[in-house]
Amino acid sequence: MNAQFASIQRQYSPAAQPLPVSYYEWEYRARQALPNGPFGYIAGGAGSEDTMRANSDAFLRWRIQPRLLNDVSKRDLTVTLFGQTFPVPFLLAPIGLQEIAHPDAESGSARAAAELGVPFILSTPASRSIEKVAEVMGNAPRWFQLYWGKDFDVVASMVQRAEKSGYTAIVVTIDLPVRGWRERDIRNHYYPARAGVGTANFMTDPVFRSKLKQPPEKDMDAAIALFLSIYFNPALTWNDLPLLRQYTKLPILLKGLFAPQDAEMALQYGMDGLIVSNHGGRQLDGELAALDALPKISEVVQGRIPVLMDSGIRGGDDVIKALALGASAVLLGRPYIYGLAVAGEQGVKQVLSNLITDIDLSLANTGRKSISEINRSLLVKAQ
Numbered sequence: 281m282n283a284q285f286a287s288i289q290r291q292y293s294p295a296a297q298p299l300p301v302s303y304y305e306w307e308y309r310a311r312q313a314l315p316n317g318p319f320g321y322i323a324g325g326a327g328s329e330d331t332m333r334a335n336s337d338a339f340l341r342w343r344i345q346p347r348l349l350n351d352v353s354k355r356d357l358t359v360t361l362f363g364q365t366f367p368v369p370f371l372l373a374p375i376g377l378q379e380i381a382h383p384d385a386e387s388g389s390a391r392a393a394a395e396l397g398v399p400f401i402l403s404t405p406a407s408r409s410i411e412k413v414a415e416v417m418g419n420a421p422r423w424f425q426l427y428w429g430k431d432f433d434v435v436a437s438m439v440q441r442a443e444k445s446g447y448t449a450i451v452v453t454i455d456l457p458v459r460g461w462r463e464r465d466i467r468n469h470y471y472p473a474r475a476g477v478g479t480a481n482f483m484t485d486p487v488f489r490s491k492l493k494q495p496p497e498k499d500m501d502a503a504i505a506l507f508l509s510i511y512f513n514p515a516l517t518w519n520d521l522p523l524l525r526q527y528t529k530l531p532i533l534l535k536g537l538f539a540p541q542d543a544e545m546a547l548q549y550g551m552d553g554l555i556v557s558n559h560g561g562r563q564l565d566g567e568l569a570a571l572d573a574l575p576k577i578s579e580v581v582q583g584r585i586p587v588l589m590d591s592g593i594r595g596g597d598d599v600i601k602a603l604a605l606g607a608s609a610v611l612l613g614r615p616y617i618y619g620l621a622v623a624g625e626q627g628v629k630q631v632l633s634n635l636i637t638d639i640d641l642s643l644a645n646t647g648r649k650s651i652s653e654i655n656r657s658l659l660v661k662a663q
């Protein structure tokens with residue numbers, strides 16, 4: 281582990297500050313910190329939350345079989361994606377509306393990520409703008425997640441703002457043509473976007489603003505109505521994808537991909553990367569666990585483009601299992617938002633530094649020295 285992580289680990293060690301350690305403690309403390317509405321929005325999934333549970337259960341069906349006596353005194357956690365080398369094999373998943381968790385919001389998460397060199401993926405429905413987050417991150421690595429709404433002028437404008445502000449990849453999320461059936465939100469009557477939460481990238485967008493009769497500062501209701509009317513785009517198809525290429529030179533990844541046939545399509549359409557994800561079980565209950573979908577997708581792709589994965593990553597062993605099943609890197613979702621909810625930026629930093637240490641120790645205990653040495657031979661199916 282490099283000295284920077286070691287010193288942050290000491291600075292934020294649970295002994296020095298009474299912050300949680302395990303995922304379950306963070307979740308418990310977040311539940312205490314937040315009202316029902318925001319907590320349910322973050323923690324909840326679609327329907328009866330079968331898929332959300334399946335995401336975690338899937339990791340239990342694989343067991344790690346270490347190979348020992350292999351001098352693991354020096355270890356390398358780096359991964360290289362699209363020519364950029366990152367110090368750890370995970371990125372922060374795009375999570376919108378972060379101000380419902382804590383006033384530090386995306387600025388806090390992005391600052392914590394930047395301090396540790398963990399790449400941060402900013403969401404389209406963020407509560408802090410593309411430019412604001414770029415400002416707090418300096419030169420630290422960041423990608424932009426795109427919800428491709430109904431108004432392509434606005435979509436293109438956001439992508440170009442991201443490119444100009446130093447984001448180095450575009451993640452197009454394709455698994456939200458419409459909102460999922462989220463029972464906790466229905467029960468709690470919780471629809472924060474209707475109150476304008478998560479609209480920072482729209483309210484600051486010159487093209488979006490040009491479509492309003494009055495600026496949002498003068499008529500917020502009309503601005504929110506326009507946002508809601510263009511946000512979801514159930515009509516999007518594969519044939520729309522080439523258009524995006526005309527507006528950016530950045531690598532384009534598709535997030536939310538599940539079927540091997542769709543992986544074939546993504547290759548045909550020249551996509552640069554894929555993220556196997558079921559949105560943390562928030563969209564379609566009954567879907568396969570994300571980890572179970574990963575091996576077939578990586579078999580189709582055969583290493584031609586990076587395949588990333590999220591939905592259910594909680595600890596270092598989960599990261600190792602996903603990498604062993606073909607992921608080039610993984611995305612961390614809810615765990616860091618619970619860190620944000622409990623202790624703002626410092627909570628995120630603690631969650632990240634714990635995970636980094638956990639991955640490092642787990643790697644050593646598998647008998648591997650580097651992420652590139654992780655492969656399928658590390659795993660056996662649990663009986």
Ligand SMILES: Cc1cc2nc3c(=O)[nH]c(=O)nc-3n(C[C@H](O)[C@H](O)[C@H](O)COP(=O)(O)O)c2cc1C
Nearest residue numbers: 322373374375376403453559560591592593613614
């Ligand atoms: C509160 C919340 C908001 C999210 N917002 C977005 C988003 O704006 N864009 C996106 O692509 N995915 C979004 N996701 C999905 C995450 O990127 C990721 O796929 C998911 O959290 C992975 O599941 P896990 O957190 O259970 O590991 C969101 C997830 C949560 C929990």
Ligand SMILES: CCCCCCC(=O)C(=O)O
Nearest residue numbers: 376405456473478511562
């Ligand atoms: C109208 C705003 C919807 C935001 C969806 C964000 C997301 O991906 C999620 O909640 O999941």
